Amino acid sequence: MGLGHGHGGAAVKHRALKLVRRLRHVNGSARIADIPMGSSFRLAVIGGDGIGPEVTRAALRVLDAAERRFGFSTVREELGWSSARYVESTSRITPEDIDGLRAFDVILFGAIGDPRAARGVVERDVILGMRRRLDLYVNLRPVVAYDDRLVPLKGKRAADIDLVVVRENTEDVYGQTGWVTGRGKDEVAGVPMRFTRPGIERVVRYAFELARTRPERHLTLVDKANAIPVQELWRRIFDEIGEEFGDVTRDAMYVDAACMWLVLRPEQFDTIVTTNLFGDIITDLGAAICGGLGVAASGNINPGNVSMFEPVHGSAPKYAGKGVASPVGSIGAVALMLEYLGQSDASRAIEDAVRDGLRGGRIKGVEAGSQKTDEVANIIAMAVAG
Numbered sequence: 001m002g003l004g005h006g007h008g009g010a011a012v013k014h015r016a017l018k019l020v021r022r023l024r025h026v027n028g029s030a031r032i033a034d035i036p037m038g039s040s041f042r043l044a045v046i047g048g049d050g051i052g053p054e055v056t057r058a059a060l061r062v063l064d065a066a067e068r069r070f071g072f073s074t075v076r077e078e079l080g081w082s083s084a085r086y087v088e089s090t091s092r093i094t095p096e097d098i099d100g101l102r103a104f105d106v107i108l109f110g111a112i113g114d115p116r117a118a119r120g121v122v123e124r125d126v127i128l129g130m131r132r133r134l135d136l137y138v139n140l141r142p143v144v145a146y147d148d149r150l151v152p153l154k155g156k157r158a159a160d161i162d163l164v165v166v167r168e169n170t171e172d173v174y175g176q177t178g179w180v181t182g183r184g185k186d187e188v189a190g191v192p193m194r195f196t197r198p199g200i201e202r203v204v205r206y207a208f209e210l211a212r213t214r215p216e217r218h219l220t221l222v223d224k225a226n227a228i229p230v231q232e233l234w235r236r237i238f239d240e241i242g243e244e245f246g247d248v249t250r251d252a253m254y255v256d257a258a259c260m261w262l263v264l265r266p267e268q269f270d271t272i273v274t275t276n277l278f279g280d281i282i283t284d285l286g287a288a289i290c291g292g293l294g295v296a297a298s299g300n301i302n303p304g305n306v307s308m309f310e311p312v313h314g315s316a317p318k319y320a321g322k323g324v325a326s327p328v329g330s331i332g333a334v335a336l337m338l339e340y341l342g343q344s345d346a347s348r349a350i351e352d353a354v355r356d357g358l359r360g361g362r363i364k365g366v367e368a369g370s371q372k373t374d375e376v377a378n379i380i381a382m383a384v385a386g
């Protein structure tokens with residue numbers, strides 16, 4: 001069947017999230033580690049805009065099947081947060097709204113973004129709001145190709161693409177609003193590229209711990225320390241912490257070179273740690289080399305606390321309501337979420353169902369229109385049901 005557990009997507013996510021569970025212990029919260037059968041979890045569901053609600057519904061259908069088979073349950077609450085609601089009522093999501101999410105164990109998020117709304121306003125309120133206010137400092141993004149036919153790179157196969165990007169998720173140019181001053185030719189816009197030592201240390205340490213669990217035990221720092229001298233701080237901290245991990249080899253690469261090598265030789269990467277901005281960009285490239293945005297999932301994690309899981313893609317407004325978006329990214333987010341909740345068997349069953357469906361051809365593709373959203377969800381849900 002090609003990618004086995006030792007090298008495949010399921011294994012990558014599985015390995016990554018084993019680490020999450022261990023970190024939860026380290027932080028003194030064993031609440032979610034080693035959860036027995038029959039557990040119940042509080043789940044906030046934010047479908048959002050565009051294709052967000054459709055792919056989230058599809059993913060919940062797969063979650064239903066997993067719950068029935070593996071004997072756990074979720075108590076779900078749907079939150080109607082969306083740009084569409086903002087357009088209709090101008091009501092914004094506030095920091096207090098975000099604080100309300102602390103009542104949940106996990107959040108399943110679809111996508112936010114409506115072309116009728118001012119650009120990025122609600123996206124920042126909700127997505128950046130959650131990441132910052134809930135301090136979701138790890139953005140875990142597996143880059144895993146499920147099947148050879150999804151890989152657009154000449155001469156490369158699915159087995160060549162098996163890496164995890166750990167993106168810092170709370171600092172950098174996304175940390176503040178910035179400013180615009182002056183008028184006409186004097187107009188100036190700026191925002192600080194701000195990093196803190198504790199902010200870098202915690203995510204770099206997480207990445208080393210993760211790299212330690214992977215077969216290659218190799219961590220690459222991706223930065224632009226040559227042209228952006230403040231990023232020297234990343235290099236220093238990377239080397240300092242790297243000294244504690246004698247069993248993990250390490251190297252550093254400029255982001256422009258990393259983009260080139262992701263296309264030309266993706267097999268050289270194992271685990272990557274990078275800044276918020278660069279992580280945002282290179283993981284879209286990562287999704288592209290695995291078949292497109294329809295396939296990629298991510299976890300926004302604060303080990304030991306409420307964490308959020310989402311597909312990497314946005315609201316894709318042109319496909320909204322047509323039932324043609326791929327739910328694979330959102331279903332992958334459910335798999336990541338279940339691994340985080342200690343439901344490893346259920347998580348693996350979902351990953352296997354996705355991979356087998358794509359390999360066997362029952363799932364025709366991950367690009368919009370290749371198949372109905374619901375049909376893909378049914379195929380995966382039935383396979384998970386066993």
Ligand SMILES: NC(=O)c1ccc[n+]([C@@H]2O[C@H](COP(=O)([O-])OP(=O)(O)OC[C@H]3O[C@@H](n4cnc5c(N)ncnc54)[C@H](O)[C@@H]3O)[C@@H](O)[C@H]2O)c1
Pocket residue numbers: 051055110111112113114115120123127292293294310312313314315316317318324325326327329366367368369
């Ligand atoms: N996390 C988020 O909620 C998030 C992320 C990115 C963009 N956005 C917002 O989404 C809106 C649209 O942004 P965009 O067009 O740049 O990015 P997008 O990810 O929504 O869509 C870009 C393209 O990717 C493909 N694609 C995306 N999701 C797919 C899926 N499930 N199945 C198949 N193909 C898929 C489509 O070809 C689509 O046109 C904007 O308002 C943006 O701010 C939100």
